[in-house]
Amino acid sequence: MKKKLNSILLVDDDEDCNFFHKRLINRMDITEEIHVALDGEEALDYLKSSIDGKHPQPAIIFLDINMPKIDGWEFLDEYEKLEDIQKAQVVLVMLTTSLNPDDLERAKSNPLVYDYLNKYLDADRIQKIIEKHFSNHL
Amino acid sequence: MNYQQDELYDLIRFDDSVLEFIKGTALDGLYYWDLSTPQNDWVDDKMKRTLTAEGDTHVIWRNLIHPEDQRLIIESFENHCENEADPIDIVVKYNHQNGSILYFKYNGKVIRDDVGQPIGILGAHVDITKFIEREKKLSIAENQFRGAFEHSALGMALVSTDGKWLKVNKKLCNIVGYSEKELLAKTFQEITHPDDLDADLNQVQLLLDDKITGYEMEKRYFHKDGHIVWVLLNVSLVRDTDRNPVHFVSQILDITHRKKTEDELRQVTDRLTLAVRGSKIGIWEYDIVNDNLVGDDAQLRLYGYSKGRFSVSLEEWLSSIHPEDVDQCRRDARLAINGEKEFNTEFRVVWPDKSIHYLRALSLVQNDEQGNPSRMVGTSWDMTEEKKSEELQRMMAANDSKRKEMEQFAYITSHDLREPLVTIQRYLDGFIEDYGQNIDADGRHYIEASIRASNHMQELIVGLLDYSRLSKEKELKLIDSNEVLTSVIEDLNALIMTTDAEIVYNDLPTLKAYPLELKLLFQNLIQNGIKFRKQDIKPRIQIQAEQISNGWQFSFTDNGIGIREKDYEKVFTLFRRLHNKSKYEGSGIGLAYAKKIVEIHHGKIWLKSSPNNGSTFYFSILTDNL
Structure with missing residues (x-):
């Protein structure tokens, strides 16, 4: 029996989307915790926060590009400046409904971004990410 | 002998007063020299008064004769004494006591005694000093004239009334190249250019008829060596006291050089005029003081008139200008006149035929001596063509930006539409998953219909997005259409397998095209060929290509349901579907998309078909010269 991921961070202003993704991830039963941030600023605050000196350091961040306040791209700029112990353990995945190839190129060229996926996520995609990066997990 | 003469002679002999009268009126002095007492001589009182100041009597009169003439008079006496037929008839100069010289005509006669011995000389004097002096003056004047004539910087000539050169000066000889002798053997008519002769002769006649006092004309002579010499001729006529013509006096100025310069200037002017005419530039001049604007023919034409004169007031000019431009023209003119801004303005004029033309006008303002603006000199030319092409460019730019805007709009719309749709x-998927078991078949049908509709909507949006992205800038590449086709067949593998379709093609060309678009074009046509298959036979699509001018023509022939001729055009229209959605799924974008792809390859797409007999889609890719 492999162990679950400690935490997954969803960064998206679309609450319907968050609801749906939470439902999907819960049904897959792969993580101890799902944290939702409604924009980039909130997400950064969460990453910087600590309990007993320990930062959350989620296993995966699913990041929406198109958001109010700090959008996905701006979030990436700020995220890069964080200390390593504040960053995600392994993976940062960008999410979008955009079909714009320019966005795809931009995401691919950023080393922090593991993958670029169209919304919505489905079980197959999440499963692939876990298989690749968290082979000792479920 | 006449008795009266006898009587007069007697009177003279005996009555001294008669002799005195004759002597006093006809002669200026009598002289007598008695040769028996040669130291003495005698002159009468009148002579004394003429030669001396105070009528001195103690003078030997012949000593007063000027030394130059002493010999002359002695010789003349001697000759006469020897031979009385040789008269004493000489002009003698006397020295007046005051030093001046007097001239006398002296006629003398020898007086002889009974045996013929000379005993005295009688002399009769006529004072001709006045005549001599006048003659001297005349001679001086003549010399002066001769000098002036000979050495004049002008060519000068005396010409007889019938045109013969009587006297010519050196300058004239130089001008026409003849020696004096040669020229004097000619008439002026002989060396005058025939085209100028009549005008000259007409003036000559007027002058001879005393209707004019002289004339001046420019005319041409032939130089001795044949070339033409231009001269300015000034002629007057000398008449005698009875006003009979004596001769002409002609002054001749060589103006060949000036004429040449004038000719050159005229040529330059002609060329300029021609250049201006060719360029259709109108020249105008505005007299500020008298409010009068005049222009040349080109200017007239710029305002839509073919004939007449361009001469108007400022207000009249403004009345021919497009109402929207009048204020600006009035302001610009005022600023230019006040010297605040140069006149360089564009405006529209309304021609008499109501057509509108764009003009541009430029001018300089000239000031009078007081520095007040007195006139404007300017040009204007037609800008209509330039304006049109500017307009066209503006429209094209506007179209371009509108097109981009549309693309942007389509992109954003489809993107934004897609988000809620997803x-x-x-x-809906989640609902079926979570609650599917809790609802009945009808309920599931509602949800499934909603899912199908939203899937279709998704297809439409993606199609629209692709379509809008088509006209974006891309790069032509040399590609092998066989490879493109192979890749399409791979992508469509599932469809081909399930329908058992057959794709037939032989060697296809390598050509310049936009890779992704060409692939989508192939894909669309193959998908359509399979989609609109007949139920009972397996689909077969044959692909061929042939070389045409500038590129290639492809054909995709299927064995499907076919298309009615009246729908040939419709199939290429965006969102146009010929069939019920339930029978043949589709967005209605495919062929509109195909058409757009062909168009960006400078080609055309069309089809031949009939219902139940399959369809052939043709398209051309004309990129050889790109």
């Missing part, structure tokens, strides 16, 4: 789709 949510609907996922939630």
